[in-house]
Amino acid sequence: MKLLRLVLPGLTMIAVTYGLARFSFGLLLPDIKESLGMSEAVSGIISSLFYFAYCVMIVLSTVITTREGPRRMILLAGASAFLGLLVMAVTPNVWVLAVGVFLAGASTGLASPPYGAAISLWMSRAEQGKGNTWINSGTSFGIALSGAGAILLSPYWRVTYGIYAVLALLALLWNFRVIPRAEKRWKVTFEKGNLSLKGIKGANSLITASLILGISTAAFWTFSRSFIEIAGDYRSWELSGFWVVIGIFGVLGGFSGSLIEKYGLAFAYKLGSLSIASASILISIAPEKWLVSFASAGLFGGAYIFLTGVLLVWGIRVFIKNASLGIGIPFLLLAVGQVIGSSLAGLFIGAWGYAPAFILYGFIGIAAVFIGPKKNKAED
Incomplete structure (x- = not known):
């Protein structure tokens, strides 16, 4: 096809x-x-x-x-x-x-x-x-x-x-x-029925990285709009525009497949993790200035879609005989991390304020850099 x-x-x-x-x-x-x-x-x-x-x-x-x-x-x-x-x-x-x-x-x-x-x-x-x-x-x-x-x-x-x-x-x-339809035959085959994680090389790293990245992105998804609304004098269309910027720059994430092919999965993962962490730290510096907040929105949007693309490719390479499991596991753990991260972010913001909480989540994103795929033929 x-x-x-x-x-x-x-x-x-x-x-x-x-x-x-x-x-x-x-x-x-x-x-x-x-x-x-x-x-x-x-x-x-x-x-x-x-x-x-x-x-x-x-x-x-x-x-x-x-x-x-x-x-x-x-x-x-x-x-x-x-x-x-x-x-x-x-x-x-x-x-x-x-x-x-x-x-x-x-x-x-x-x-x-x-x-x-x-x-x-x-x-x-x-x-x-x-x-x-x-x-x-x-x-x-x-x-x-x-x-x-x-x-x-x-x-x-x-x-x-x-x-x-x-x-x-x-x-x-x-x-x-x-x-x-399922009965149509194609040259590329798909092995059905294997849902076990036992003995799958790289599965533990993939699971841990997905969970931590989910936590690190939760504050931005849940509270970034509220953060800039409280910090600055933004009009309604500017607040919605902040969201549009996330989406527009997210389109750049579609190039993650090409970048993986050129530089390898490990490099792409580190780039995405550092970028997603930088977005949370950047918005905490001057959220009242639209140029800074919109720049962080663009960085977050591009990095998030890019990074989910990297997790997707990584998952399929780890579960090479079961592509649906390779996507399902990292995306599930990403969502679980976002549930945990969103709940904790509300507590942190209530105790410390928006800026310290976002900086903390930025450092969580940096920590995820060290749990990425290794540079070897099997995964990269």
Whole structure:
């Protein structure tokens, strides 16, 4: 299968599930809270459903993809995103909103593992790194689009989610036409049924690195917008623009596959880890200055998508016979780390303030540099 035939619908699906179904919620939350009369406590509980649904569904998706192949999970991810966004658009109360949030969050967990398997099945080995990292960069396109939607349609969050639901349906139909059925035979084969981590060289390093990187990025994802809003005199469109910058620069993360090919996996991992750590430290220096805050947003967006692409390639190389497991494990541990990191960040910010907390998370990111892939033929 040609590179773009699989990458373009895959990139679109990831943009819809991650960017529109998951990350847009934080931008639209102020208007949703006002409309539905939600308290801070209820908002926090509902927001946590994204992480909970993601962690549950990425495990389910990894298992089913390993046993049956990728098509069913890819289509289920698109259907979950469509239904979740539609429910959120028409929700009459907080309880129905929670159902929509769970479905939207589930779509992200369902989507990630099967695309790794699809690329292993239907693309040549030489193009698999580029294919995986470009599909992964769909997150950044979705984040940029959600930021633009917040600027243009923020007071009308129901209309915004309605539009996103239509886009999710289109992505689902596109993937329905493109993704081959399981019975179709291809030259590239995929070993099904092996879910064991026992004896897998490099698995422990991958798991530890993913968990620590998840912790290190949590403060930025959860509190960076609040940080600059409190620290500076930003207008509403500038706060949304901060999010757009994260998405736009995240597109650069799609080049991680090419950089891995040229300089090696170990170099790319260290570059990404140092960059993600630098973003947290940079924003703590002068968050009231838009040039500094937007520069940190660009650095974080590019580094995050780049680094998730590196983890994706690293995972597939470690679990070379099971691409869905190679994606599922690092992405699951990344999400678990973000749950831990987000919870602790709130405590640290309450005790010390934003700047010291962000510096601490920057140093956690630096610590992750020392747990990366080794320079050897097996992994690099």
